Amino acid sequence: MKVSIYRYNPETDREPSMKEYEVDTQGKDLMVLDILALVKEQDQSLAYRRSCREGVCGSDGMNMNGKNGLACITPLSQVAPGVLEGKKPLILRPLPGLPVIRDLVVDMGMFYNQYEKVQPYLQNNTPAPAIERLQSPEERAKIDGLYECILCACCSTSCPSFWWNPDKFLGPAALLQSYRFLADSRDNATEERLSKLDDPFSLFRCHGIMNCVSVCPKGLNPTRAIGHIRSMLLERGI
Amino acid sequence: MNDKRPVNLDLSTIKFPVTAIASITHRVTGVAIFLALPILLWMLDRSLASPESFADLKELMTSPLVKLVVWAILAVLLYHLVAGIRHLIMDTGVGETLEGGRRGAKLVFIISAVLILLVGGWIW
């Protein structure tokens, strides 16, 4: 099958270009990450990130035939019809909207900055008990679908609002994390958290485009989380 | 060493789900309405100024080209309206799942298409 990969080496290239490779999968429905490993055996200069290879570390987010996802848990058959059969090339590009360091490796700095802005850690100024802080299963259930985020950036880099304002709009990933702490019964910094979100950009640039939801490899729903935060802001503001 | 890092943001290489298409269309129609506002205001002006201008406007409206323009304006208005109603519904937390979002976006296209056709029929 044919693989077409976005290549850019700042030492030698002025502009990025697409490079074609021929890979023999022996008809097997391999994961995209396996294909990258095969290409790297041919061409050691190819750069991409990878770690757990099972979809929990979030290293290998990339754009595969137009759609963001994790290479390690995306089988060829799922990328696009015809790719596995070799009728169509597999097209691999870096996550959109972030500066490319090399090949498929993007500079995640802006993404992490936005994550840090939401103070992604539990805040509770009451003295800690000798045991755990009690939390009912119902209270705990409120952070299901939020804490599982792996910071792969697939969502934020598929979001047009984040493309246009990556420094001002927090993006779906950071907002999901913001709500993860707003929804945690053990956290009591709600007012402080909300007060940082009611400007026109941080949260309100979300227009319900839902690209984030459609690409999240963990099946999480930032759009809904953002909706919940908006409701909290509304209650607080009027 | 090349200091200026490239950004991969060639929109033609990116696939957009139906929800994104619904959203960008909403925005495009919004801008279009803004551009059409003077036309609408002018028509309002003519319709109210005098019986003569009212008659002129009516006369003008019989031209197929003008009909087409009016229909186009109504079409973007209707799409923007229907998609806007979806937004308001989503604000209440309905249709925020992946499936719900997709269904909502498809419904917007179907409903607005039907309405646009109906309005077209009315104009002609």
Place this chain on the structure above:
Amino acid sequence: MVTPVTSLGRNGLYDWLIQRVSAVIIGVYLIGMLGYLMCTGDLDYGSWKAFMGSVCMQIANTLLVIAVAAHTWVGLWGVTTDYLTSLTFGKAATGVRLIAQVAIALALVVYLLWGLVLIWGGA
């Protein structure tokens, strides 16, 4: 916190609310007006003028033009701050954006005044 001077409500929440409230006004008006026009059939000047001249419609029309101006401003402010940025215009972005925003604002003020004159001028 980012508080751009050109945002109408000076706050995301209020911009958002303005957008929603004005949308509801415009939506209800549009549906009503389309309904009226489609149901009345062949309209003559007299009845049209009388209809638009009623106090009820004058109030509705006033609400409408204000809602349209506000709705458009919030919407287009979003559009300009999305597309007219350093990503597309580099260092000139702020200038370009400001010019566009001033142009839009002027246009909306003109439309608003024009609309008000139309609504109240004939009375």
Place this chain on the structure above:
Amino acid sequence: MSIRTITFDAIVVGGGGAGMRASLQMAQSGFKTALISKVFPTRSHTVSAQGGITCAIASADPNDDWRWHMYDTVKGSDYIGDQDAIEYMCNVGPEAVFELDHMGLPFSRTEEGRIYQRPFGGQSKNFGEGGQAARTCAAADRTGHALLHTLYQQNLKNGTQFYNEWYAAELVKDDEGNVCGVIAIDIESGETVFFKAKATVFATGGSGRIYASTTNALINTGDGVGMALRAGLPVQDIEMWQFHPTGIAGAGVLVTEGCRGEGGYLINKDGERFMERYAPNAKDLASRDVVARSMMMEILDGRGAGPDGDHVFLKLDHLGEEVLHSRLPGICELAITFAQTDPVKEPIPVVPTCHYMMGGIPTNVHGQAIKLSGGHEGEDQFVNGLFAVGEVACVSVHGANRLGGNSLLDLVVFGRAAGLYIEDQLRQGMTQYEPTDANIDEAMARLNRWESSTGGESVPALRKELQSVMQNHFGVFRKGDLMAEGVAKLADLRKRIANAHLEDKSGPFNTARIEALELDNLLEVAEATAIAAEGRTESRGAHSRYDYPDRDDENWLCHSIFDPKAKKLGKRDVNFKPKTVDTFQPKARTY
């Protein structure tokens, strides 16, 4: 020397659970601390831990006692776990786990609002007399993910200085062998820098990638062990590799023991629940070494499933969709992705898969690295300036076999302990050892070797070969002659790797260079494993030999110590002197 130097009070190498727990402790103390991680910290392998963190917090059972946990751990270690260290871990554990809750770790909950605990293998009440215990604190089946993200968040809050995507390549020692810091490469730019610190903490994790089939992340290449061995430091019990009973057949992806804790069980191709024959009491919740061996026996006896009869099944469907989706949601995802199997409907094909390195750099409970005693038998001597925590360390709390859920406890307890100790030492005034230019040149030698290579074999091919040698010669069951053959193959590989070729010498984000450096480390760990495995002439815990099928307490109730200079295996005493409880005497180990 043209190399840039960055100076800190303490540096931590590795951004997994152990490293971030250590750096958190030190950052809170206000000392200048850097954490160097070759991946962004939340990509570290701790993220893949699923089932939970075992600790006697007395939630599931209000009468639970850390001493019972200690008993289980000593027994699980097949009696070569150090009892003072196990005592410390089990005793301090609850405090360390409650701290995690206060930090925000989203543990699953009981109706009382306490942390949910599930049964895991090898757990008992009342020193093995009271039946199965439920002692593993869980956040669904994503405990490692929840733990790692929580620790990263706390480090952000407390201002740890992160050097993410920096690769630590070599230890820097002075002429006396005192550790002065590390040489590290900024992967993004390719720049090489000397990190100088009074305390260097290795938290580099395991090395499962020496095997062809492993549950480990691709980054688990034994960098800390490799650096220690090249520096002439010994490693302990390195022959002890845990094979996790349930890796997804073919993919190697882990399926948590928590599945069996929740009531799942293994079946052979005939649908028989075979663990009833091997471990009549604990059955599927026997210790991991026991279950893995039983599975291999089923497969070798022809009762394996699949066209090649090479796996068995983990049956979960009887637990019902609701339990599976609330308690084991991650497993359901993984099984569908990697085995095309929905556990709600059908059993998952599984096979024992390399999972955990029980051995590593020998340390005391403060994480201080121990060196070869050099004549002072019984008295530990320490490597000044070097500490190790987490999987790279051998404290040793796992001995010859680790119990499920003890790895996460190990890393938070000893990451924290090392942090506390270093903080205290820094306060008292710790020495900064100063390397000479020649010392730094020495540390740079390996990098320079790769940089100047002009021809030779490629890294991926050599790595593949190494992995298959380890897989075929040092697997679940081992045999003297087969291992001797493996040792010889590795000696040959050492020569070839010394002449291997790095084709791409570019600077920015050159992952080929990193992979080349990792290959050196894989080789070090593989060779130490091979020689130690061949040398330990008994079967104990995870180390199981056809030619020495029995445990030999007379000769081998001890740690093995591999000396990299002589390439010889020595012995070190196991600690049998816990401070507050009586010694647990070695007994026959049955489940």
